Amino acid sequence: MGLTMGLEEKLPSGFLLTTVEKLAGYMRKNSLWPATFGLACCAIEMMAAGAGRYDLARFGMEVFRASPRQADLMIVAGRVSNKMAPVLRQIYDQMAAPKWSIAMGACASSGGMFNNYAIVQGVDHIIPVDIYLPGCPPRPEMLMDAILKLHEQIGNEKLGANREKIIKEVEAAALAAKPTHQLKGLLA
Amino acid sequence: MDNELTPRSDEFGLAKADQSKAPITNHESASFGKQLLGFWVTLRTMFKKVNTVQYPEVKEPTAPRFHGRHQLNRHPDGLEKCIGCELCAWACPADAIYVEGADNKEEERFSPGERYGKVYQINYLRCIFCGLCIEACPTRALTMTNEYELADDSRGKLIFEKDDLLGPLRAGMVPPPHPMYPNTDDSNYYKGEVTTSHPSQGIAKND
Numbered sequence: 239m240g241l242t243m244g245l246e247e248k249l250p251s252g253f254l255l256t257t258v259e260k261l262a263g264y265m266r267k268n269s270l271w272p273a274t275f276g277l278a279c280c281a282i283e284m285m286a287a288g289a290g291r292y293d294l295a296r297f298g299m300e301v302f303r304a305s306p307r308q309a310d311l312m313i314v315a316g317r318v319s320n321k322m323a324p325v326l327r328q329i330y331d332q333m334a335a336p337k338w339s340i341a342m343g344a345c346a347s348s349g350g351m352f353n354n355y356a357i358v359q360g361v362d363h364i365i366p367v368d369i370y371l372p373g374c375p376p377r378p379e380m381l382m383d384a385i386l387k388l389h390e391q392i393g394n395e396k397l398g399a400n401r402e403k404i405i406k407e408v409e410a411a412a413l414a415a416k417p418t419h420q421l422k423g424l425l426a
Numbered sequence: 427m428d429n430e431l432t433p434r435s436d437e438f439g440l441a442k443a444d445q446s447k448a449p450i451t452n453h454e455s456a457s458f459g460k461q462l463l464g465f466w467v468t469l470r471t472m473f474k475k476v477n478t479v480q481y482p483e484v485k486e487p488t489a490p491r492f493h494g495r496h497q498l499n500r501h502p503d504g505l506e507k508c509i510g511c512e513l514c515a516w517a518c519p520a521d522a523i524y525v526e527g528a529d530n531k532e533e534e535r536f537s538p539g540e541r542y543g544k545v546y547q548i549n550y551l552r553c554i555f556c557g558l559c560i561e562a563c564p565t566r567a568l569t570m571t572n573e574y575e576l577a578d579d580s581r582g583k584l585i586f587e588k589d590d591l592l593g594p595l596r597a598g599m600v601p602p603p604h605p606m607y608p609n610t611d612d613s614n615y616y617k618g619e620v621t622t623s624h625p626s627q628g629i630a631k632n633d
Contacts, residue, residue, distance in 0.1 A: 290477050291478060291479060292479065292481065296478070296480075344520065344551060344552060344553065347551040347584075348551035349552075350520055350554060351519050351520035351554050353520075353521065360581075369577050369579055370551060370584055371576070372550040372553060374553070374554035374555055377574060379485070379574060380574050380576065380577065382481050383482075383577055384577035387578075
């Protein structure tokens with residue numbers, strides 16, 4: 239489909255139809271292909287969500303791609319060690335845009351109970367995370383709830399010039415925000 | 427000598443294996459009856475009850491003791507049960523709970539007794555839902571609900587404050603701060619002798 243292949247980025251600014259955005263969002267959100275990134279026990283729940291009882295195929299995402307080139311959603315399921323971090327980043331970089339990511343479980347979201355030198359304290363130190371999903375591990379319903387919340391985000395995404403504007407705003411806000419390692423209290 | 431490196435004798439060699447006369451069973455094509463048997467499995471499955479739960483539309487109830495989101499409970503007159511002792515925070519293996527206690531004053535009372543939880547935060551990104559906080563709580567102020575739909579898009583939104591965690595005001599409860607039930611002390615509350623609010627405590631919620 240042309241809309242997801244970079245055509246929308248070339249459209250001139252101010253010449254975008256909201257219906258096109260809605261159509262692209264509808265198509266994108268209903269054909270998400272996740273990359274397999276199971277690292278620990280959360281992966282078992284992720285597999286359960288893909289199996290018959292919960293059946294992710296109902297949302298058009300039954301194909302867990304082993305190759306990042308064919309995937310546009312990264313479900314980081316499990317704890318990310320410092321040694322795994324560059325691998326995670328590389329696989330994320332290899333995925334073609336537009337791409338999204340879910341931090342599944344306490345460990346991927348914040349390090350969870352593993353507050354030590356070996357574990358990355360949340361994958362958002364490495365990659366941008368769209369949805370944080372608590373739970374240890376989250377049950378398949380929780381994962382599907384996170385996916386549906388992500389679908390809602392994707393459905394409302396902007397295209398072309400509007401998208402660039404939003405990206406700039408988000409980047410400016412991120413640069414102005416306090417770095418994660420300076421946060422105190424529960425946000426640390 | 428057994429451990430000498432000599433080539434195997436010919437009778438065990440691969441050349442012999444090709445000519446082996448091992449009988450191959452079941453090599454003839456399946457009969458019509460056997461094929462029909464295979465399709466019978468397919469056909470039978472089509473009429474079985476579907477295993478899939480249609481999740482967002484149909485939500486199967488969890489097990490009754492499922493460890494979901496926490497709740498801070500109230501006494502029957504609306505005062506909070508939390509006394510700000512921080513035992514839950516000490517029990518937490520993931521350091522997900524932050525509590526700051528404060529003294530109750532006569533003109534501003536949130537819980538029976540001396541202390542109440544002024545700040546109460548649970549970081550759901552750290553919480554592993556193990557329930558040790560529930561076991562540690564001396565007043566049964568902290569319990570778990572069956573609610574599990576917690577995913578959100580930022581770290582800040584997943585730190586739940588006291589307002590998010592407090593249980594709802596039920597009928598007969600007065601929103602704190604308000605004084606204790608007349609002529610009672612905190613031990614009456616813990617014995618379950620206070621069963622509703624008194625008009626002197628404020629206007630109770632009625633529904």
